[in-house]
Amino acid sequence: MTEKNAPPYLRIAAELRRRIAEGELAPGDRVPSTRQIAKEWNVALATATKVLTTLRQEGLVRAQPRVGTVVADAPERLPHPPRPPRAAAAPAASDGELTRERVVRAAVDIADAEGLAALSMRGVAARLGVAAMSPYRYVNSKDDLVFLMADAVLAEAHYPADAPSHWRPRLEAGARSLWAVHRAHPWLAQVTPLTRPLALPHLIAYSEWMLGALDGHGLTPATMFNLNVLIYSYVQGTAVHLEREAQAAGATGMSEDQWMESQAAAFDALVASGAYPTFAKVTGSFDDGGYELRLDEVFELGLTSMLDGLTALIDG
The missing domain is CATH 1.10.357.10 (Tetracycline Repressor, domain 2)
Incomplete structure (x- = not known):
């Protein structure tokens, strides 16, 4: 398979990999979000999610809550972007071990890194490496998924074992x-x-x-x-x-x-x-x-x- 004929997510990943390898994106720098990737390359959010998942699996980027996806602290510096695989892409991983908890956790990770607007069922499937419709076996809709996500993170709240008397x-x-x-x-x-x-x-x-x-x-x-x-x-x-x-x-x-610097003159006036x-x-x-x-x-x-x-x- 030539680079030109590679799936869109591989071509985009190769370009971002090049930027990291050549120092255009340094450790700690924000890489384009799923929404920015979708807009710049005119692809679906699920494809954009697959791009970031690919780079994350390679250890080149990491999710940083409230910031987004950033270049990992010590990414492997590649001399040049690797060529797309010559063989046909492997089929999506089996969802035999998929659970509702894994679906919810993947969704939380996406929302933490990219925001709730970037969340989609296809994006969750891409992050898990399963078929696009597989998450629907565990949640009925995106709305149901968001409610499950909310309950999952609210479970992180900690209350003292001995309640204060006052x-x-x-x-x-x-x-x-x-x-x-x-x-x-x-x-x-x-x-x-x-x-x-x-x-x-x-x-x-x-x-x-x-x-x-x-x-x-x-x-x-x-x-x-x-x-x-x-x-x-x-x-x-x-x-x-x-x-x-x-x-x-x-x-x-x-x-x-x-942003504040851009507004300084207006405030001064x-x-x-x-x-x-x-x-x-x-x-x-x-x-x-x-x-x-x-x-x-x-x-x-x-x-x-x-x-x-x-x-x-x-x-x-």
């Missing part, structure tokens, strides 16, 4: 555990609106923990549930920006710092206009490094403020 440390533990799950899996905040909760065992387990903290303080059932929803929505609402930043970086090709004196005073008080948004700090400040506000309601 309501506040218990609520803090639950909120921070949920925040840690969203930090590890930014796509989770995009799964469903707050008004359409999912009947997932591990989501109910989270609510059980939080409601347990609120129980026995004279609150009405509606107030207890409203507070549970309030804290959950705060975590979700803050976490949604993790995935949005990754999407913006992929769409614009600019990092957060590069607004500050210099004199129309926003308090904004100008606050921003002008920062050192040369300027203000750096750290979502973890914002999360902790908001959580502390929220729980301070609940003290009068619960302990009053």
